[in-house]
Amino acid sequence: MTDCPYFDHLLIIPRLRVQNANALSSPLTHGFPSMTxxxxxxxxxxxxxxAAGLDLQFNAIGVVAHRHQEQITEDGFINTLRLTRNPINRDGSTAAIVEEGRIHLEISLVLAIQSEVLNTDPSTGDALARQVHDLLGQMRIAGGSVIPSTAPSSKQRPYLVHLTGDENDRYELFNRAKLRLLPGFVLVDRQDLLEQRHQALQVTTPEASKLDAWLSLSRINWNYSTDDQDNASTAKGEWTHDRENLGWIVPIPVGYGALSEVLEPGSVNNARDGQTAFRFVESLYGIGQWISPHRLHSPQQLLWYAGSQPENGLYRCHNDYQPTPIYAFD
Known part of the structure; x- marks a missing residue:
């Protein structure tokens, strides 16, 4: 079990517009970039x-989605990606179609950081936040381009939240910060739903696997039921589905699992980096849920962080969201 690394500041960069980000988050999922x-x-x-000389250590990241527009063509029950032919060949001829799902986004980034400079001189926070924002504008986010705002408003200004004091003080500071991220939705990890569905399937199908549970949660399962089982073909019944009270859940990739041992640097042809050890991996999958930021109780519930276990071949993204228990009262 891993825990979210410690941090004492939240750097919030609100309302970034990203064009043509990668909508294919894994070989099996699409609709929003992967947390990886x-x-x-x-x-x-x-x-x-x-490299710019800033004293910052980034420990975790959270994403709030405000708007999204996946580049698809709708045709009844089938959606088709709007594909492009890129890049062209060296001689200028058109290359074969490379499937590239694209999505336009408006997002806010929440970065969990540590900084000795900020702890000793908090007044430098605004200038530092602007520097990070400027550097981010020169980068790509999930393969997409950051679109600068022609008339930036106060809602688009980056800012720091100093998480000082005891646990109650930190909660109050986060409580005010999360309200500034509305309206929007945060993707959180719901591994608990996958475990529950797996146990439920095993009641009727003992050989059901975690993959069966994942596929079951990835779709809406309808069931027709009637009170008169002896005359089910003529009796009046109703259709029900298994998504009630589950919220907006989606299948997501959560990291990578090893397919090979760690290989020596330079031993694999055409590797991106010949100076770093190489390992073949495949995607790991889980269940996520989109929820409103105002339902979060701590910054750890919003943030994602990496947990590597090379000895077990696991390179996974983690999130510490815990659902609030719902109590029934007579």
Missing amino acids: AFLGLMWALERKTS
């Missing part, structure tokens, strides 16, 4: 800030 893409953005941003 945002963790990669966080690490790339940390390298840029370090």
Whole structure:
């Protein structure tokens, strides 16, 4: 079990417009970039800030989606990606179609950071936030381009939240910050729903696997039921589905699992980096849920962080969201 790394500040960069981000989050899912893409953005941003001489350590990242527009063509029950032919060949001829799902986004980024400079001189926070925002504008987010605002407003100004005091003080500070992120939705991890569905399937189908549970949660399962089982063909019944009270749940990739041992640097042809050890991996899948930020009780419930277990071949994204129990009163 991993825990979210400690942090003492939240750097919030609100209302970023991203054009043509990658909508194919894995070989099996689409509709929003993978959280692995945002963790990669966080690490790339940390390298840029370090090169710029800024004292910042990025420990986790959260994403609030305000608007999205997936580039698809709707035709009845079938949606088709609007594909492009890119890049062209060296001689200028058109290359074969490369499937590239695209999506336009308006998002807010929440970065969990540590900084000795901010702890000793909090007055530098505004200038530092602007510097990070400017560096981010030069980068790509999930393969998409950041579109600068022609007339930035106060709602688009980056800011820092200093999480000082005891747990109650930190909660109050986060409580005010999360309301500034409305309206929007946050993607959280719901591994508990996957475990519950797996146990429910095993009641009737003992050989049901986690994959069966994941596929079951990835769709709406309808069931026709009637009180008169002896005359089910003529008796009046009703259709029900299994999504009631589940909320807006979606299948998501949550990291990578190893397919090979760690290979020596330079031993694999055409690897992106010949100086770093290489390992073949495949996507790991889980269940996520989109919820409103005002339902969160701590910044850890919003943030995603990496948890690597090379000895077990696991490179997974983690989120510490815990659903609030619902009590029934007579």
